[in-house]
Amino acid sequence: MKLDMRAFLRDDLRLRVDFSASDQNRGLAPPRVQKPARETQTVLPLPRDPAQTFTGRMDLVQALGERHSQRKWRDEPLRLEEIGFLLWAVQGVRKIVGPGQAFRTVPSAGCRHSFETYVLANACPDLQPGVYRYLPLDHGLVLERAAGPDFFALQHEAVLQQAFVPKAPLVFVWTTVPYRMEWRYLETAYRVIAMDAGHVCQNLYLAVQAVGCGTCAVGAFHQTALDSFLGVDGEEEFALYLAPVGKV
Numbered sequence: 001m002k003l004d005m006r007a008f009l010r011d012d013l014r015l016r017v018d019f020s021a022s023d024q025n026r027g028l029a030p031p032r033v034q035k036p037a038r039e040t041q042t043v044l045p046l047p048r049d050p051a052q053t054f055t056g057r058m059d060l061v062q063a064l065g066e067r068h069s070q071r072k073w074r075d076e077p078l079r080l081e082e083i084g085f086l087l088w089a090v091q092g093v094r095k096i097v098g099p100g101q102a103f104r105t106v107p108s109a110g111c112r113h114s115f116e117t118y119v120l121a122n123a124c125p126d127l128q129p130g131v132y133r134y135l136p137l138d139h140g141l142v143l144e145r146a147a148g149p150d151f152f153a154l155q156h157e158a159v160l161q162q163a164f165v166p167k168a169p170l171v172f173v174w175t176t177v178p179y180r181m182e183w184r185y186l187e188t189a190y191r192v193i194a195m196d197a198g199h200v201c202q203n204l205y206l207a208v209q210a211v212g213c214g215t216c217a218v219g220a221f222h223q224t225a226l227d228s229f230l231g232v233d234g235e236e237e238f239a240l241y242l243a244p245v246g247k248v
């Protein structure tokens with residue numbers, strides 16, 4: 001075991017970093033809050049006011065007590081309203097504070113929010129099968145890539161043959177854009193990116209219960225296969241975590 005890897009988890013790493021050299025302290029503009037949609041992409045708006053629509057569906061204390069990982073799905077579709085609610089729960093914007101900063105439904109170190117959220121629509125009647133990306137500022141989805149004939153086989157490979165993933169009607173995949181965190185935190189960015197990911201997935205675990213669904217955190221996958229499946233470069237943006245969702 002390489003004990004020096006533990007340094008990554010320790011906050012005294014901060015004492016060895018010269019923060020005056022950060023891009024923030026050198027006066028560079030903050031990175032964008034979300035990756036913009038391409039000009040050729042049309043934003044599919046998600047139903048408005050997800051918080052109001054789903055308020056009162058599930059008692060929070062009950063949701064905390066009953067949370068567990070699910071890997072079997074009932075053959076029942078998720079509606080766009082439910083998908084929009086789940087996306088809002090994991091990354092929805094509460095308040096735009098200024099350029100490069102927006103408060104969301106999850107906390108993030110320094111409000112840097114390094115994640116992009118993708119959904120793989122495997123079997124959702126309101127969505128053509130394919131890879132979509134959530135735009136938190138718009139509360140909408142863009143289609144990144146329509147599913148081709150090898151969509152399920154490639155997805156199965158990318159998640160190391162964990163068959164419950166491509167069998168789910170919808171799969172959340174979070175990538176990180178590390179520069180959003182490095183801009184302020186330099187080498188200490190990675191520790192807080194990992195911390196941030198936990199909040200996002202836990203919100204999904206709790207929120208799915210309000211819509212009769214289940215999920216399972218998945219940290220094991222083939223990095224380059226999943227990055228190429230999503231269409232991200234694997235350097236400036238790469239997959240970090242995923243979670244299939246289905247009715248249970």
Ligand SMILES: Cc1cc2nc3c(=O)[nH]c(=O)nc-3n(C[C@H](O)[C@H](O)[C@H](O)COP(=O)(O)O)c2cc1C
Pocket residue numbers: 067068069070162216217218219220221
């Ligand atoms: C960071 C992380 C990574 C995980 N990766 C996987 C995975 O790759 N495959 C899987 O089947 N479950 C995975 N799990 C789910 C755990 O196996 C599960 O949370 C654990 O067994 C406890 O069960 P519970 O969630 O029902 O309490 C992961 C969970 C976490 C938090």
